[in-house]
Amino acid sequence: MAGKPVLHYFDGRGRMEPVRWLLAAAGVEFEEKFLKTRDDLARLRNDGSLMFQQVPMVEIDGMKLVQTKAILNYIASKYNLYGKDMKERAIIDMYAEGVADLELMVLYFPHMPPGEKDAALATIKDKAQNRYFPAYEKVLKSHGQDYLVGNRLSRADVYLVELLYHVEELDPSALANFPLLKALRTRVSNLPTVKKFLQPGSQRKPFDDAECVESAKKIFS
């Protein structure tokens, strides 16, 4: 069993979904231990597994890593999805951070109080259409290559494609004016590892429904 990363989180997308996508895209098998109750979280806290008392936490290569960005950076480095040098890494980081800014709003959306959802959705749609999607479409147009950086798949492409799917769930016509983003999504989705992950029965999580939100609330309150 040594070797397989173990993901500790609740059974939902939340902040762990980008980690699942990246491991899957890299073709890395992983296990998941789902928190179901407050006691599960307390147990992890009490045995010193969570540096800041928070999840996500991923056991990988003898480390208990917390902080999503630390986890994603490590996986990307290990599986060669982080560019060929320091400069490519900087560009990848810049693009990934932009995705993260929007993806955070998207991942929180199901967990927001009902009265705030309309405003949140409007913000997501606006930022996607007017700030983020145009930025990435412009990048792809500028070099005409198949991937965002260095003519090679990187974590930025995987993260962006995940975001495109998630935003489209909330706004079905979100990609209408972004042909290069659509093409990127198709290309990445057809990679064997990603294709497998997109099929039913994979560890990809569905939109956090009311039941999932309820159980997350119980664990984390």
Place this chain on the structure above:
Amino acid sequence: MAGKPVLHYFDGRGRMEPVRWLLAAAGVEFEEKFLKTRDDLGRLRNDGSLVFQQVPMVEIDGMKLVQTRAILNYIASKYNLYGKDMKERALIDMYAEGIADLDEIVLHQPYVPREEKEANLAKIKDKARNRYFPAYEKVLKSHGQDYLVGNRLSRADVYLVELLYHVEELDPSVLANFPLLKALRTRVSNLPTVKKFLQPGSQRKPYEDEKRVESVMKIFS
């Protein structure tokens, strides 16, 4: 003039301060172009300098980098403040991300509406004393070394020391029970580059007073 990074931001700490600290600690001279009006921001946006229409932005080595983490990661890599290998980088990232989480609340304190300031301050004190400072004290205690990772100065140490100063401004007795953090701060503060940065007249920015907050709000509203 080729070679000196140029920082584009308003004349205040905000999200750029960790970049100033890291460049200074690395002994790198840098220039600053301060946004003073909405037009200044408008100009940067219109000439395509800002991938997501936001600052901070740093011109460095032919790139116009945005997203604070992308900027910090690049500087850390370039100046050998990012550990010796992938695993050390993962730990440094994990520690830096924890600091960033607390810093997010701290850097907003000047900008929080007056009626919310007390609650925000209480949150800072609670998280510093009960979650974050104990975590870093524990790391230093666990290995007894002079720095957080790999027995060598890294970006995590620089970022943590910056945060210790900033939290102490808001909560003067906060370090009372954290002797190892105090020792780390003294040690890092005595490094020639950091010592110089801590002196008056350096590019280190003071706590944002009301006048500064007002002028910043005008730029970004």
